[in-house]
Amino acid sequence: MDPLDTSAITTRRIDALLSEYGESHLNVTNKRIHWLCVPAITWCVFAGFYLLPYPYALGAALGLNWMWLAIVASIAYYLLLSAKLAAGLVLVSAACAASIYWFEATRTISLGWFAAVVFVLAWVGQFIGHKIEGKKPSFFKDIQFLLIGPAWLMSFVYRKLGLPY
Numbered sequence: 058m059d060p061l062d063t064s065a066i067t068t069r070r071i072d073a074l075l076s077e078y079g080e081s082h083l084n085v086t087n088k089r090i091h092w093l094c095v096p097a098i099t100w101c102v103f104a105g106f107y108l109l110p111y112p113y114a115l116g117a118a119l120g121l122n123w124m125w126l127a128i129v130a131s132i133a134y135y136l137l138l139s140a141k142l143a144a145g146l147v148l149v150s151a152a153c154a155a156s157i158y159w160f161e162a163t164r165t166i167s168l169g170w171f172a173a174v175v176f177v178l179a180w181v182g183q184f185i186g187h188k189i190e191g192k193k194p195s196f197f198k199d200i201q202f203l204l205i206g207p208a209w210l211m212s213f214v215y216r217k218l219g220l221p222y
């Protein structure tokens with residue numbers, strides 16, 4: 058490595074992760090599937106955490122539950138990578154939480170069953186997308202790519218809006 062070459066040093070971790078994630082998401086059909094399935098999976102994961110029993114003494118009286126812990130943990134991870142992307146993902150997480158609360162308040166079917174079915178269908182969609190792409194999902198290489206998917210989509214939104222991240 059050339060000691061005067063600072064390109065490797067100046068590449069932000071988020072840029073490297075998004076680029077690596079993008080390498081297995083080049084096919085237009087796979088990208089479209091991801092635009093549908095990644096948000097669905099994210100919502101289902103939050104719904105699953107929402108449904109886990111939470112000790113009343115630890116905050117259930119305030120409306121807190123495991124979903125909020127999952128949201129805080131994921132946002133903390135995103136903050137380490139990009140505060141600006143994290144801000145957008147806070148909005149996405151808040152929308153997920155609000156829709157989960159709405160679903161519970163107005164439901165005619167079980168949130169657990171609904172989330173489980175959508176989760177399975179969304180993963181089937183993801184694997185179909187990767188079959189079309191001809192490349193394995195990134196998380197087979199590194200589990201953190203499960204969290205990079207939402208950030209990858211948010212980076213497209215930021216670019217479309219002309220916002221740096």
